[in-house]
Amino acid sequence: MPRLLLAPMEGLVDAVMRDVLTQAASYDWCVTEFVRISNTVLPARVFHRVAPELRNASRTEAGVPVRVQLLGSDPQRMGATADVVARLQPAGVDLNFGCPAPLVNQHGGGSILLDTPDCLLQITRAVAQALAGRVPLTAKMRLGVRDKERAVEAAQALAEGGAELLVVHARTRDEAYRPPAHWPWIARIAEAVKIPVVANGEVWTVADYQRCVAESGCTDVMLGRGAVADPFLAQRIREAQEGIEHPPCTSDWQILLPLLGHYWRGVEAKLEPHHRPGRIKQWLNLLRRNFPEGETLHQQIRPLRQADDVTAVLKSVGAL
Numbered sequence: 001m002p003r004l005l006l007a008p009m010e011g012l013v014d015a016v017m018r019d020v021l022t023q024a025a026s027y028d029w030c031v032t033e034f035v036r037i038s039n040t041v042l043p044a045r046v047f048h049r050v051a052p053e054l055r056n057a058s059r060t061e062a063g064v065p066v067r068v069q070l071l072g073s074d075p076q077r078m079g080a081t082a083d084v085v086a087r088l089q090p091a092g093v094d095l096n097f098g099c100p101a102p103l104v105n106q107h108g109g110g111s112i113l114l115d116t117p118d119c120l121l122q123i124t125r126a127v128a129q130a131l132a133g134r135v136p137l138t139a140k141m142r143l144g145v146r147d148k149e150r151a152v153e154a155a156q157a158l159a160e161g162g163a164e165l166l167v168v169h170a171r172t173r174d175e176a177y178r179p180p181a182h183w184p185w186i187a188r189i190a191e192a193v194k195i196p197v198v199a200n201g202e203v204w205t206v207a208d209y210q211r212c213v214a215e216s217g218c219t220d221v222m223l224g225r226g227a228v229a230d231p232f233l234a235q236r237i238r239e240a241q242e243g244i245e246h247p248p249c250t251s252d253w254q255i256l257l258p259l260l261g262h263y264w265r266g267v268e269a270k271l272e273p274h275h276r277p278g279r280i281k282q283w284l285n286l287l288r289r290n291f292p293e294g295e296t297l298h299q300q301i302r303p304l305r306q307a308d309d310v311t312a313v314l315k316s317v318g319a320l
């Protein structure tokens with residue numbers, strides 16, 4: 001069976017969403033949103049806030065392991081922070097070398113580091129040394145900043161630094177999230193490093209997964225927006241391995257409804273009322289790609305500004 005991972009997505013997949021998505025389908029592991037390390041070594045409470053699963057043996061309620069993602073450019077501080085994180089016994093530590101956000105890149109973090117493979121090596125090595133084998137170390141990269149010229153060199157630096165597995169989001173920073181993802185580049189990288197490589201980018205359907213495998217040579221895939229748009233996608237990919245075809249359907253939506261309700265309860269517990277509607281609108285905006293019922297519910301909820309009004313609609317459709 002292929003390994004299927006749930007992608008880190010800051011502002012979209014937090015602990016509440018991880019809880020729901022890992023109830024809908026199983027993953028080999030999830031990765032938290034990035035935690036940026038700048039001027040100080042962050043205390044344990046920051047990691048408990050981003051990854052409340054750390055208090056549950058670093059697993060979601062459904063039992064899926066959660067790895068903590070760090071982003072930063074200073075090897076010494078990254079190493080010191082990794083030591084703080086290792087004491088919390090996460091299922092793993094992942095390093096972010098893919099974030100395209102201008103603010104993050106201006107501070108020398110995220111995808112901008114792909115231009116300097118030596119920095120990638122220093123950071124990864126410092127973190128690997130700090131973890132000292134206590135928890136697995138992985139890294140996530142894009143293909144470059146402006147072009148793909150140094151993609152292989154960057155991947156080799158991460159492997160040499162001590163990453164045990166590499167997730168490759170098959171786009172440059174400048175390509176942002178625009179399709180296509182360049183899956184054949186993942187094959188080039190996988191040939192050039194000895195560690196396992198996981199493909200990532202633009203897998204929205206089982207057919208996309210199959211094309212991604214054919215073009216990247218990787219059966220292990222990290223699912224991002226596709227898993228939020230179709231919470232059963234990981235399950236469908238596994239079923240397809242057994243020859244079972246099961247496209248999104250109304251009975252899936254019926255299973256999803258109580259999960260939407262559960263999500264809303266989690267959002268209520270975490271966010272101030274005025275921030276809540278935006279969260280569920282964001283999810284419905286992706287769900288409507290696959291479920292006509294999601295389109296209808298999105299239209300009902302989109303104009304609402306009050307959390308109580310959202311609750312009333314969710315009750316009326318049987319989600320609560």
Ligand SMILES: Cc1cc2nc3c(=O)[nH]c(=O)nc-3n(C[C@H](O)[C@H](O)[C@H](O)COP(=O)(O)O)c2cc1C
Pocket residue numbers: 007008009010011012032033034069096097098099140169177200201202203222223224225226
């Ligand atoms: C809203 C959003 C937030 C993201 N946040 C992170 C992040 O915190 N860390 C990270 O490594 N990648 C982040 N990504 C990138 C995703 O993990 C993934 O690489 C990208 O979306 C491509 O996969 P997909 O086409 O399956 O969505 C983010 C992507 C999106 C859309």
